[in-house]
Each structure stands twice: as C-alpha cells, then as structure tokens.
Amino acid sequence: PEAGGGREEGEAKTRTASIMCLVIGFAVLLYSGDCLVRGALAAAYKSNVSPLLVGIVIVGFGTSMPEFLIGVQAASSGYSGLAHGNIIGSNIANIFLVLALPALIFPITTDAPRMRITAFFMLCCTAAWIGVTMFFGLTQIVGMIFLVVLAIYAVIAWMIDREDRTEDTKEEIAIMNTPAWRMVMLILIGLIGLPLGARFLVDGGITLGKELNASERIVGLTLLAFGSSLPELGAAIAASLRKQSDVAMGNIIGACIFNILGVGGVVGILGPRAMVSPEFTAFSNWAMALAAILVTLVIFLHRRVGVATGIIFLALYGTYLLGLVNNWSFEGVGDLIIAPAAQTPIAD
Numbered sequence: 001p002e003a004g005g006g007r008e009e010g011e012a013k014t015r016t017a018s019i020m021c022l023v024i025g026f027a028v029l030l031y032s033g034d035c036l037v038r039g040a041l042a043a044a045y046k047s048n049v050s051p052l053l054v055g056i057v058i059v060g061f062g063t064s065m066p067e068f069l070i071g072v073q074a075a076s077s078g079y080s081g082l083a084h085g086n087i088i089g090s091n092i093a094n095i096f097l098v099l100a101l102p103a104l105i106f107p108i109t110t111d112a113p114r115m116r117i118t119a120f121f122m123l124c125c126t127a128a129w130i131g132v133t134m135f136f137g138l139t140q141i142v143g144m145i146f147l148v149v150l151a152i153y154a155v156i157a158w159m160i161d162r163e164d165r166t167e168d169t170k171e172e173i174a175i176m177n178t179p180a181w182r183m184v185m186l187i188l189i190g191l192i193g194l195p196l197g198a199r200f201l202v203d204g205g206i207t208l209g210k211e212l213n214a215s216e217r218i219v220g221l222t223l224l225a226f227g228s229s230l231p232e233l234g235a236a237i238a239a240s241l242r243k244q245s246d247v248a249m250g251n252i253i254g255a256c257i258f259n260i261l262g263v264g265g266v267v268g269i270l271g272p273r274a275m276v277s278p279e280f281t282a283f284s285n286w287a288m289a290l291a292a293i294l295v296t297l298v299i300f301l302h303r304r305v306g307v308a309t310g311i312i313f314l315a316l317y318g319t320y321l322l323g324l325v326n327n328w329s330f331e332g333v334g335d336l337i338i339a340p341a342a343q344t345p346i347a348d
Contacts, residue, residue, distance in 0.1 A: 015211050021204025026227050028197030029066045033231025036062050036190020042178040043187075052112045055239070055247040057154060060254020063231035064090075064262065065194045067255075070201060071263040075271030079206065083267040084138070084276060088284045089225025091126070091256045095291035096317035097226075098233045099252045102240035103310035109245040110299040114160070115253075119299040121153065122253050125260045126292040130285045133276040143268025150261035201227055229255075249299070256292070282329040287320045 040058040067090050074083040102108065132142050178186075205227075232255050239248035294313075298305060322328075 014207065018204045018208035018211060021200045022208065022227070025197045025200030025204055026230060028193050028200060029227065030230045030234060032190045032193025032197055033063050033066060034190075034234055035186045036065065036194065037231065037235050038178075039183050039186030039190060042176065042183040045176040050246075052115060052118070052246040052250045053157060055244075055250020056118060056254035056257075057157060059235050059239075059247060059251040060232075060256075061154075061258045061262070062190075063235050063251060064255045064258040065190075066197065066201075066227075066231060067229075067259050068263050068266065069195050071267045072270060073199060075267045078271070080138075080267060080271035080273050081277055082206070083263070083271060084133075084273075084280055085284070086225055087129075087259050087263050087267070088280055088288050090229050090259050091288050092284070092291050092317070092320060093225050093229045094232055094252050094255050094259075095295050096313045096320065098229050098236050099249075099295065099305060100310040100313035100317070101233065102236045102248060103305040103313075104307055105237065106240045106243060107245075107304040107306040108240060108248050109304050110249060111302045112246040112249070115246075115249065115299055118157075118250075118253050119296045122256050123292050123296045125257055126289055129260045129264060130281075130289060133285065134281050137272070137274040137276060138264065138268040139272045139274065140269050143265045143272070146261045146265030146268065150258070150265065153257070153261070249305075252295070278329075283323060284320075286330055287323070290316070 037059055040062050041054060044054045044058045067086055070086050071083040074080070074086065099108070132138065136142060232251055235251050236248045239245075239251065294316075298309065303309070
C-alpha cells in the first residue's frame with residue numbers, strides 16, 4: 001500500500017508539473033507573440049504597408065511562429081504525429097474559434113481588395129495538404145516544395161499589395177510613432193520568448209498526454225493547437241476592437257497558409273513520414289477542409305462574419321471536438337454506398 005501510495009503521489013506531482021509547464025508555456029507564448037506582432041506592425045506601418053498584407057504576412061505569419069517552433073521541436077524530437085496534429089488542429093481552431101470569437105464583439109468585413117484570391121490560395125493549400133498526406137505522405141521533397149511555394153507567394157503578395165492606400169487610423173498612427181528602440185525590443189522579446197514558450201508547451205503537452213494515456217496526435221490536435229493559436233486570437237480580438245477587419249481576416253488566412261506551407265514544409269524535412277496517421281486522414285483533415293471551404297465561401301460572397309456566423313463556427317468547433325472524443329471517422333462512408341449493392345443476395 002505504501003508503495004502504491006508513493007507511486008500515486010509521484011504521478012500527481014508529475015501531472016502538476018506538466019500542467020505548470022503548459023500554463024507557463026501558454027503565458028510566455030501569448031506575451032511573446034503579442035510583442036512580436038506589435039513590433040512587426042510598427043515596422044510595417046512605418047513602411048506604409050497595406051492592412052491586408054500586414055494581416056497576412058506580418059501578423060498572420062508572425063502569430064504562427066508558435067506553431068512553427070512547436071513543429072520544429074516536435075519533429076526534431078521524433079514526435080512528427082504531434083507536429084501534424086498541431087498544424088491541422090491550429091487551422092481548424094483559427095477559423096472555427098479564433099475568427100468566431102472576435103466576430104461576437106465586432107463584425108468582421110470581407111470586402112478588402114484581393115481578399116478573394118488570398119482565400120482561394122489558402123483553399124488550394126488545404127487541398128494540397130489533404131492530397132499529399134493521404135496519397136504521398138509528408139516527405140522531405142514535399143516539405144521543400146511547400147517552402148518554395150510559400151517563399152514565392154510571400155514575394156508576389158508583397159510586390160502586388162505592398163502599398164497602403166487607406167487613411168491611417170489613430171491606432172495606426174500611434175503604432176507608427178513607436179520609437180525605433182522600442183520596436184526593436186518588442187521584436188527581440190518575441191523572438192526570444194517564442195521558442196522558450198514552445199519548449200515549455202511541447203514538454204508539458206507530451207508528459208501530460210502520457211499521464212492521461214492520450215495519443216500524441218490527440219494532444220497536438222487539441223491542447224497544443226489551442227495553445228499555439230492564442231497569439232492569433234489575441235491579434236484578432238485586438239484588430240476587431242480597433243475595427244481593422246482587413247488585419248483580423250488577413251491574420252487568420254495568413255496563419256492557415258503559413259501553417260500548411262511553412263510549418264508543414266519544415267516538419268516534412270525534419271521528420272518525414274511516408275504515411276500520415278489515419279487519425280488525421282479519416283476525420284481531422286476533412287474538418288480542416290470544411291473550415292477552409294466555409295470561410296472561403298463567406299469571403300467570396302462578401303458576407304460579414306458577425307454574431308450568427310460566429311455562433312455557427314463555434315458550434316462546428318464543438319462538434320469537431322466531440323468527434324475527436326468519440327473517434328468519428330469518414331473512412332467507411334464509401335462502404336455505406338458500395339457495400340449494400342455488393343451484398344445484395346442473388347435470386348435463385
């Protein structure tokens with residue numbers, strides 16, 4: 001009994017330490033990501049960059065640094081499944097959760113120039129991810145292709161939409177007037193704090209997952225995905241409160257693009273997998289596809305993301321989590337159509 005009690009006490013301490021690591025990791029990631037975004041925004045506004053491009057390249061890519069660092073850490077440590085789950089889960093959370101919550105505060109418009117083509121590119125990236133992970137695996141060649149496509153996209157987007165043609169708001173002017181030394185300090189805090197927070201988050205998530213007997217895929221799809229999406233959520237809420245719809249929507253789209261091409265590319269190089277877990281290809285990949293399709297439709301129809309859309313997206317996110325808990329799968333959907341015909345008894 002004493003041995004059993006000591007073991008239970010040790011497990012409780014391990015669980016507590018894991019939770020502490022997660023809390024510290026979340027806090028460091030959120031603060032560091034916010035510092036990096038504020039510093040990057042100051043540099044961008046000083047250069048007269050358009051709000052949508054700021055949202056996509058500066059805010060979207062910048063707030064996706066936690067996913068990038070978690071992916072690098074997990075893949076290089078031999079936990080590629082954790083990295084894959086973080087990519088997919090983050091994209092689902094970005095649309096169904098990070099976009100929905102700010103919309104409950106202030107409606108987000110979708111009529112910015114070139115937002116449609118950007119959303120369509122994000123949808124193509126999602127389709128590429130699903131096709132690659134289902135039929136080819138995330139290999140080193142695929143990873144390199146993803147990174148090259150991301151670099152080409154970033155250059156083209158910067159060249160086409162680098163000029164800000166809108167009138168500066170009070171908030172933009174205030175950010176623009178940020179002293180150079182403060183701007184550099186904010187960026188440095190972000191660059192130093194993000195990898196530190198990612199380390200705490202990965203270590204705590206892996207340990208807690210083992211304690212709870214959860215697979216690394218589930219941990220990546222839920223816990224790490226939500227935690228690493230906190231910087232996007234903070235940036236989206238801030239942009240929504242300032243009525244910067246272009247920045248808020250660009251943040252979401254840019255983060256989704258960077259997660260697939262940037263994080264996916266690096267994970268493919270560091271931790272190649274010829275076959276991705278069926279836990280992703282049978283359910284979560286399709287949830288990510290649904291999220292990408294719905295937000296693209298909203299943008300193409302120039303519909304505002306308001307309270308009604310936000311509630312629907314949150315309900316879909318809850319349904320997705322329910323499916324994870326209950327191990328939902330779409331693998332047998334085709335059999336429901338084909339099998340009955342094949343099993344029809346032949347008349348004598």
